[in-house]
Amino acid sequence: MDVYIKLRKIGNNVLLAMCDAEILGKTLCEGKIVFQVKEEFYKGTKVSIEEAMAMIENSTIVNMVGANVVKKAVEKGYVHPEAILNIEGIPHAQIVKM
Numbered sequence: 001m002d003v004y005i006k007l008r009k010i011g012n013n014v015l016l017a018m019c020d021a022e023i024l025g026k027t028l029c030e031g032k033i034v035f036q037v038k039e040e041f042y043k044g045t046k047v048s049i050e051e052a053m054a055m056i057e058n059s060t061i062v063n064m065v066g067a068n069v070v071k072k073a074v075e076k077g078y079v080h081p082e083a084i085l086n087i088e089g090i091p092h093a094q095i096v097k098m
Contacts, residue, residue, distance in 0.1 A: 003052045003069050006044030007059070016059035017042050018052050020066025028088040035087045037065055053078075062095040 004024055008015045019042040028035045042065075049072050056062055056078055064070055064079075070091035073079040079093045086092070 001049045001068055002046050003049050003066070004043050004045070005047055005052050005055060006042055007055070010061075013060040014058060015061045015063070016055055017044075018055075018062070018064045018066075018069050020068045021046060023066050023090060028090050030087045033087050035065070035092065056095065059095075060097045064094070065090060065092045067091055 002021045003018050004021055005016060005018045008017075019037050023037050024043055025039055026037050028037070049068055052069060053072055053076055056073070056076075062078075064073060067090065070079065070084060070093050073093060073095075074081055074084075078095055084091045084093050
């Protein structure tokens with residue numbers, strides 16, 4: 001199962017963006033929410049889901065979208081199930097380490 005990841009250094013933070021490969025480029029709409037899974041934000045390297053999860057340890061901000069990445073992050077204990085926002089049935093979650 002492949003996912004796209006993109007790492008960025010912003011000041012003292014390391015931002016990791018990840019999404020399931022099959023939703024890259026899609027626009028999700030629900031109510032007033034319009035969420036774009038933009039290639040310029042998410043498309044970096046295509047890696048296995050396990051490789052993506054390993055990168056969370058060294059990131060201070062993580063933005064993830066997709067059933068596979070969010071489910072795996074919950075399984076690994078990175079994301080609490082109540083912290084997930086579903087947009088058009090697709091889960092989105094963020095991690096911010098202080």
